[in-house]
Amino acid sequence: MTLNYDNEALPKVLTVENMNPHIREMEYAVRGRLAIRAEELRDALAQGEKLPFKTVVSCNIGNPQQLNQKPITFFRQVVSLCENPDLLAPEKEAIVSQLYPIDAIERARQILKDVGASIGAYSHSQGVPALRKSVADFIAERDGHPADPNSIYLTQGASSGVQNILSILTQNEKSGILIPIPQYPLYSATLTLLGATPVPYYLDEETGWSLDVEEIRQTVREARSKGTDVRALVIINPGNPTGQCLDALNMQDVLTLCHQERLVLLADEVYQTNIYEPEQRPFVSFKKALKEHPQHDTIELVSFHSISKGMIGECGRRGGYFECCNLDKGVMDQLYKMASVSLCPNVSGQIMTSLMVTPPKQGDPSYELYHKEMTGLYESLRRRSKKLEAVFNDLEGVTCQPAMGSMYLFPRIRLPEKALARAAELNQKPDAFYCDLMLEATGVCVVPGSGFAQKDGTWHFRSTFLPPEELFDDFCNGIRKFHQDFMNEYNK
Ligand SMILES: Cc1ncc(COP(=O)(O)O)c(C=O)c1O
Structure with a gap:
């Protein structure tokens, strides 16, 4: 037998054809072709190439600190002390107390005590018990109902929690999960990966992306009659990409539906502090709604939260949690086994999660600055959302529902026939064609509505309103000019 060592002649063992389909x-x-092109343009600018714009603005993803949002000082102070515990040594006290407020120093000491060992050590697979307890206390205070730290998992962002829960919920291609359309593509992507079936239900754009419970019931029954084992309902509240907030009565109907149709409810609540009409539509958690429902002891609920959004925007740190209510004890054991395979969520993310839920209180040395930073960011986000909504609604052929919450607007674009024909020639979806041209003309990277799915025959795009306020007018003017030029070109 001769061994062939000629590498050129050997085909690859792993190929795109034989990989996991x-x-x-x-x-x-959200991180697709357009985002990759945006990076190429950013590199080109860095190398001095002349383009029609000076910067690339990444509005394709809710990544606040990438768009210059400053981190909250107190959180970073505590985290930095935890990262470098030498600073807490008695001989450094005189210097460090000049640099850090006393409550940040005390908090870091307490966290390190809670973590027990170095933050470089693996923790409990579910998350450090004391940090989980801080999350449980936060939930109890937010909702007025107790929460059990043992029902809480700290996670690497909400994404890993969603992925774990979807994988435990699905068995095979017959397992169906109800997802909103439009949806945040974490859900469709994870279901594709698991080989399970997304069961779409539609949000109604004309009524502010509202959700019709009876329509969902019809969808469940239809899917079941075709052999899909529909097991869970995903609700994103406040919505992404659509920005709507559910009202409390609607939430009770959703819970009744879950009870009657035997569905686990997955409540994605990562935008719970991004609420821009708090009097008209305050945030109500599904945990609170559940506790006020007659079937509060039976309906199975998993709710997700994250450090990535809100005014914190620490998405690169990968922190978050989910809370399970009324799940089967055996399933909870399996969930723990799953978490233990990944050993533990990263400890820095766990620390940031605990800080998010236990910020400085009134009277603490850091409270004033914390409060100023949070309200400043909140007011600015709210102003930017209103400004961009007005810009979109002013464009020819464009309508845009307001963002009651979240970080996005999802305008509907009605494109001239000639533009539709040109997109077809290029074998592109019309919204992708429009977004490509916007990026090339303005440097603004948004995501075509087709990336989130949308009602047939309608076209949209999603943009964050995160560009910094001092650049916001330029950003809006760029979009305005692009749209005008586009319409002039294709209306001819
Ligand atoms: C609705 C929704 N859920 C979950 C996530 C995931 O967030 P992370 O994993 O950063 O917590 C996002 C991120 O944009 C989101 O918009």
């Missing part, structure tokens, strides 16, 4: 089929538009 679910990964090949999976799509995630």
